[in-house]
Amino acid sequence: MGISGLLPALKSISTRRHLSEFAGQTLGVDAYVWLHRGIFTCATQLATGKETTKYVDYAMHRVRLLRHHGIEPYIVFDGGPLPAKKGTEGDRQARRAEHLALGNALAAQGKSTQAREHYVKCVDVTPQMAKQLIKALQAEGISYIVAPYEADAQLAYLEAQGIISGIITEDSDLLVFGCRNVLYKMDAVSATAECISQADFPRITSDGISLHGFSLAQFRAMAILSGCDYLPSIPGIGLKTACSLLRKWRTAEQVVRVIRMEGKKSVPRGYLDNFRLAEKCFLHQRVYDPVNERLIHLTEPDGELDEAANAYVGPDMNPALAKRVAVGDADPISLRPMVDICPSFVPRVLKPLPFVVNGVGRKANDKGKGKATILSFFAPAKPGAPSRAPVVPIINSVPGGMVVGKASGKRSLAEEVDRDIAAKRKRLDEESRGAQSRFFPSSRQGNAGSRPLEVDGEEIEELVAGPSRLRGKENVPLDDEEDEEVVLEVEEDLEADLQWDSLSLMALSGCNGDVAEPQVEPEVEQEEGYISPTPSRSRDTEDLSSPIRPTDTPRSQKRMKLEKDVAGTESEVDLDVLSSPPDAPARRVPLLNLNVFRYSGLQPEGNVLVAASPEREGLLGADVDLLDSFGDERTSDIDCFEDDKTGDDDDEEEEEETEPPLAVEESATPTPSPPTPFDGDMEERAALESAARAEVVAAGWRDRWALSKDAGRVGLSTMRPPGGLRRRETTITPTGRHFPIGRAIRQHLHAQADASVPARSKPGSGKVKQTPLQSRRSLTFFDPMPMKPKGTGTSSRGRVSLPADGGDLSRGPNRFAQFSYS
DNA sequence: GCTCATGGGACAT
DNA sequence: TCCCATGAGC
Numbered sequence A: 001m002g003i004s005g006l007l008p009a010l011k012s013i014s015t016r017r018h019l020s021e022f023a024g025q026t027l028g029v030d031a032y033v034w035l036h037r038g039i040f041t042c043a044t045q046l047a048t049g050k051e052t053t054k055y056v057d058y059a060m061h062r063v064r065l066l067r068h069h070g071i072e073p074y075i076v077f078d079g080g081p082l083p084a085k086k087g088t089e090g091d092r093q094a095r096r097a098e099h100l101a102l103g104n105a106l107a108a109q110g111k112s113t114q115a116r117e118h119y120v121k122c123v124d125v126t127p128q129m130a131k132q133l134i135k136a137l138q139a140e141g142i143s144y145i146v147a148p149y150e151a152d153a154q155l156a157y158l159e160a161q162g163i164i165s166g167i168i169t170e171d172s173d174l175l176v177f178g179c180r181n182v183l184y185k186m187d188a189v190s191a192t193a194e195c196i197s198q199a200d201f202p203r204i205t206s207d208g209i210s211l212h213g214f215s216l217a218q219f220r221a222m223a224i225l226s227g228c229d230y231l232p233s234i235p236g237i238g239l240k241t242a243c244s245l246l247r248k249w250r251t252a253e254q255v256v257r258v259i260r261m262e263g264k265k266s267v268p269r270g271y272l273d274n275f276r277l278a279e280k281c282f283l284h285q286r287v288y289d290p291v292n293e294r295l296i297h298l299t300e301p302d303g304e305l306d307e308a309a310n311a312y313v314g315p316d317m318n319p320a321l322a323k324r325v326a327v328g329d330a331d332p333i334s335l336r337p338m339v340d341i342c343p344s345f346v347p348r349v350l351k352p353l354p355f356v357v358n359g360v361g362r363k364a365n366d367k368g369k370g371k372a373t374i375l376s377f378f379a380p381a382k383p384g385a386p387s388r389a390p391v392v393p394i395i396n397s398v399p400g401g402m403v404v405g406k407a408s409g410k411r412s413l414a415e416e417v418d419r420d421i422a423a424k425r426k427r428l429d430e431e432s433r434g435a436q437s438r439f440f441p442s443s444r445q446g447n448a449g450s451r452p453l454e455v456d457g458e459e460i461e462e463l464v465a466g467p468s469r470l471r472g473k474e475n476v477p478l479d480d481e482e483d484e485e486v487v488l489e490v491e492e493d494l495e496a497d498l499q500w501d502s503l504s505l506m507a508l509s510g511c512n513g514d515v516a517e518p519q520v521e522p523e524v525e526q527e528e529g530y531i532s533p534t535p536s537r538s539r540d541t542e543d544l545s546s547p548i549r550p551t552d553t554p555r556s557q558k559r560m561k562l563e564k565d566v567a568g569t570e571s572e573v574d575l576d577v578l579s580s581p582p583d584a585p586a587r588r589v590p591l592l593n594l595n596v597f598r599y600s601g602l603q604p605e606g607n608v609l610v611a612a613s614p615e616r617e618g619l620l621g622a623d624v625d626l627l628d629s630f631g632d633e634r635t636s637d638i639d640c641f642e643d644d645k646t647g648d649d650d651d652e653e654e655e656e657e658t659e660p661p662l663a664v665e666e667s668a669t670p671t672p673s674p675p676t677p678f679d680g681d682m683e684e685r686a687a688l689e690s691a692a693r694a695e696v697v698a699a700g701w702r703d704r705w706a707l708s709k710d711a712g713r714v715g716l717s718t719m720r721p722p723g724g725l726r727r728r729e730t731t732i733t734p735t736g737r738h739f740p741i742g743r744a745i746r747q748h749l750h751a752q753a754d755a756s757v758p759a760r761s762k763p764g765s766g767k768v769k770q771t772p773l774q775s776r777r778s779l780t781f782f783d784p785m786p787m788k789p790k791g792t793g794t795s796s797r798g799r800v801s802l803p804a805d806g807g808d809l810s811r812g813p814n815r816f817a818q819f820s821y822s
Numbered sequence B: 001g002c003t004c005a006t007g008g009g010a011c012a013t
Numbered sequence C: 001t002c003c004c005a006t007g008a009g010c
Helices: A032-042 A043-047 A054-068 A089-108 A112-123 A125-138 A151-160 A199-204 A214-225 A237-251 A252-262 A270-283 A306-310 A319-327 A354-361 A374-378 A413-435 A484-509 A552-566 A624-632 A635-643 A682-700 A743-755 A807-811
Strands: A016-020 A026-030 A072-077 A143-146 A166-168 A181-187 A192-197 A286-289 A294-295 A453-455 A459-460 A593-595 A609-610
Touching: A026 A054, A026 A151, A032 A043, A032 A054, A032 A072, A032 A125, A043 A089, A043 A112, A043 A459, A054 A125, A054 A270, A072 A125, A072 A151, A089 A112, A089 A319, A143 A319, A151 A552, A166 A237, A199 A237, A214 A252, A214 A270, A237 A252, A252 A270, A286 A319, A294 A319, A459 A552, A609 A743
Parallel strands: A026 A072, A026 A166, A072 A143, A166 A181
Antiparallel strands: A016 A192, A181 A192, A286 A294, A453 A459, A593 A609
């Protein structure tokens, strides 16, 4: 259940911020959160075995919302069960079956609403459902990855590597994994999220909880002691007790020893061993390294993990299989080829983003001329006027780059285009005989001046977004009854968006503000169940209006004020401008070319250029990049334990023998086998498929090992100046984005990671080989004064040393919370 | 004052 | 499934 009570305890340092504040950054997303909420919209269909992909729509809507605000999402899916989290699946299955039966009974009586309540409780997200979302992500060129085990660890790894700069989730575990910037409670309506930054930990002002003077290892120990997904707490120990005990006794081992000595609470037998295993899960869990395409530990352990620990943090798997899992071609649970439960769901290439086209095409001095509005866009084109040239989605516009769908081997893009164009023509012909849409002119009507395009050798008419967009509920156009004021407001917001998008999309399209060359963009129909994936521009999109930006229109400023009022604060919006200006190149580092998964059929060879984070400007006057510092602080307290070891740890197992709470289980890695051919007739086949889908849904997935999204309430926060996520030159550059990954790049990656380590924390010899995540030092949440703890000494590895009384450190003259190296 | 168990409501549309 | 409020027990 995550860390119970952690998020409420961090309330004082959480800030609700508008998504636009993170424009230009790549944010990781825990896909499970969205999928799980998405299945709420279609629980009945899922439970009854009907084919549906509404949950995909839900998630994709949020994906587009992020992109709308200039954020590049990086979707991370949960993978296979971690032995540490295997729970009582039997009970859950029984409960699900019960709810399913109840739901069916109620449905039979016509009580659909009541039935739904039970259906909701019997469905869960499965890897096969995740696969449907992956298909949609692939179609829109969104980065994604399926973690070998837990998405949490994978997200932490991606952030530590600089591939993402923050994480959208609901799971407080992310902070325990060492993530620096986590966004909780993303609200699509207000386009905001509550941001918690690790750098703010020392400023926590919560009853009973203070992390001032804590190291990250102590923070982790506090979380584990209070009860986490990998280890239940000692009965009677919660977050506050764990915090105060750790403050007093420094290490978990000493805390446990003290609890035992006091004798008031019963410490389960083997608790300390299990604590170490849990800690290993947070530190060394296996994740997928998209650069080297193999499994890797989140942070490399100092030595070899023993057999139990090795299984506990996720068994290794061969690189080929790991890759198949990572791209979604293999079921992360069974490790067999992924079964497509909705083969008819074939999301297609993204339609052109009209405002993007205008935005990109508009030059700076065009401002105000030919003001593009939602009405002007949808209005019939004037005869002879140049048409709006669709821009091919970026994934297709890369010179010599990938073509969506082509690599799948199932069809070629040209074939798709031909087919879609034929269908489109047929439909337009039919429409031209009937009523004409005011907003969606037919190609003949609206493209008098269009340039002919050539597809597969055949000259065709250029197509603009057409009637198919009307099909999806996300694309309901304004109608004549629309209130005029609303229309005007939309126009104003749109204007602001155009300016914004012209900035963000220039980078995406690799141009410098010049008009983008029109490129072929096939008009395709979406299969039933899939909403046209036009990004966040539709009438009923939750946030159509412009985000809060420094350059916004008066209308948006009004809205900003409104939001300020709602938030009950005076200063947030004024202060929370972009966390760092994009034009601050002083510490810009060379771009890295990291391999992430963008769709190219079976071969995930797409790359994205990711800039390593520029070092953050000194925070609170310190000369240290606190965020970067923390990224490497993953040293286990176990090290300290060893230092402190008195030899009596093993003697503490005196309690009555009980079932260890964390039994290590064998991890099965069955050999992948092809699906069995099906010989039945069509009806029977359909029925069986339907039943199979229902079974898959009912069987559930994630809760077999990792259900637990305990995200305590974090309310509106104390407002503060910006300082959360770093803005970085991420993801896309005008020079392109699909370069092969070479050894030089990997070397560069390592070199850069080394370079980010402050010189004083590097080993003196300089000969020690370092990997980006190698533990190199520890940090403390707090005083910057170079303290020389007496008696305890400083370890040769640069570990922070705390005096016997950990609380003493807080008595430094500077009460500013910072980190100090020893 | 802290922990823990429990029950009701929301989730999205 | 999660969040929140509430109340009992220590």
